[in-house]
Amino acid sequence: MIRYANPTRFLGLASWLIPALAGLAALTLAVGLWMVFAVAPADYQQGETVRIMYIHVPAAWLAMGCYTLMALSAIGTLVWRHPLADVSQKAAAPLGAAFTALCLVTGSLWGKPMWGTWWVWDARLTSVLVLFLMYCGVMALWNAIEDPARAGRAVSILTLVGFINIPIVKFSVDWWNTLHQPASVIRLSGPTIDPSMLWPLLVMAVGASLLFIALHLMGMRNEILRRRVRTLGLLAAQREDTAAGLAEAGPTR
Amino acid sequence: MSGLGPHAAYILASYALAAIIVGGLVIHAVLDYRTQRAALQRLEASGTRRRSAGPVTGPQA
Numbered sequence: 021m022i023r024y025a026n027p028t029r030f031l032g033l034a035s036w037l038i039p040a041l042a043g044l045a046a047l048t049l050a051v052g053l054w055m056v057f058a059v060a061p062a063d064y065q066q067g068e069t070v071r072i073m074y075i076h077v078p079a080a081w082l083a084m085g086c087y088t089l090m091a092l093s094a095i096g097t098l099v100w101r102h103p104l105a106d107v108s109q110k111a112a113a114p115l116g117a118a119f120t121a122l123c124l125v126t127g128s129l130w131g132k133p134m135w136g137t138w139w140v141w142d143a144r145l146t147s148v149l150v151l152f153l154m155y156c157g158v159m160a161l162w163n164a165i166e167d168p169a170r171a172g173r174a175v176s177i178l179t180l181v182g183f184i185n186i187p188i189v190k191f192s193v194d195w196w197n198t199l200h201q202p203a204s205v206i207r208l209s210g211p212t213i214d215p216s217m218l219w220p221l222l223v224m225a226v227g228a229s230l231l232f233i234a235l236h237l238m239g240m241r242n243e244i245l246r247r248r249v250r251t252l253g254l255l256a257a258q259r260e261d262t263a264a265g266l267a268e269a270g271p272t273r
Numbered sequence: 274m275s276g277l278g279p280h281a282a283y284i285l286a287s288y289a290l291a292a293i294i295v296g297g298l299v300i301h302a303v304l305d306y307r308t309q310r311a312a313l314q315r316l317e318a319s320g321t322r323r324r325s326a327g328p329v330t331g332p333q334a
Contacts, residue, residue: 062278
């Protein structure tokens with residue numbers, strides 16, 4: 021971890037890891053989609069609409085996983101001042117927002133035919149909406165402060181405060197009476213979902229996670245380059261100012 | 274289509290949305306990478322170097 025704290029070393033690692041992970045993600049998702057549409061059966065109660073689960077559930081896991089990653093990165097920023105920690109946070113936020121939005125919309129598209137409504141203000145749906153708003157707030161704060169180091173510290177505090185929402189999302193279906201069904205895969209007593217549906221779900225989740233990691237590394241690489249551009253831009257401006265100052269002072273003996 | 278039952282539109286809309294969002298994230302990441310790399314090359318070509326990159330040697334093209 022410490023070894024790859026050097027951004028240049030990280031860029032070298034990312035240059036071969038990104039295509040490898042992207043290829044693996046594409047392959048895994050292709051196999052997953054084949055299992056979803058050719059192997060997995062329709063549900064005895066929900067019929068074919070259960071196929072929405074294979075996108076909705078991985079998107080929900082990634083929505084929570086991404087925020088957890090951001091919280092860990094926030095600790096890395098505040099405690100260890102790890103040079104890549106705030107880069108990781110900044111790159112993760114738009115991905116988290118995108119997967120949370122996908123989770124919310126696919127949930128609505130699944131809810132309408134099954135529950136008869138697009139939306140209810142129950143604890144699970146509302147806490148996931150709050151998670152989406154947290155991602156938006158984090159992105160807004162990144163853009164509000166120009167200096168990346170100052171922005172990183174401010175965002176870290178906001179991220180850690182917002183992490184309280186993650187256990188609320190996870191356990192909302194147990195703590196409150198919700199229209200949303202309780203957990204059926206990640207449970208202490210093991211999954212209650214049939215293996216014929218569990219395996220396609222797990223393959224899709226692995227594919228989506230590989231895709232997320234590849235996109236996160238791409239985002240981190242872009243952010244490192246953006247910071248280098250910013251630094252060089254400031255140095256170039258400084259050089260021009262110095263040159264202009266010398267020209268104004270005139271020739272010296 | 275008919276194999277997906279009466280709620281095919283909801284299922285297809287979910288997968289289409291997923292494809293659009295993932296496609297958008299990938300395209301944005303690739304375009305952003307090209308933009309930043311081009312900006313960096315332009316600045317380096319003008320002779321600006323980070324201190325950690327060491328002294329400039331040879332002509333700047």
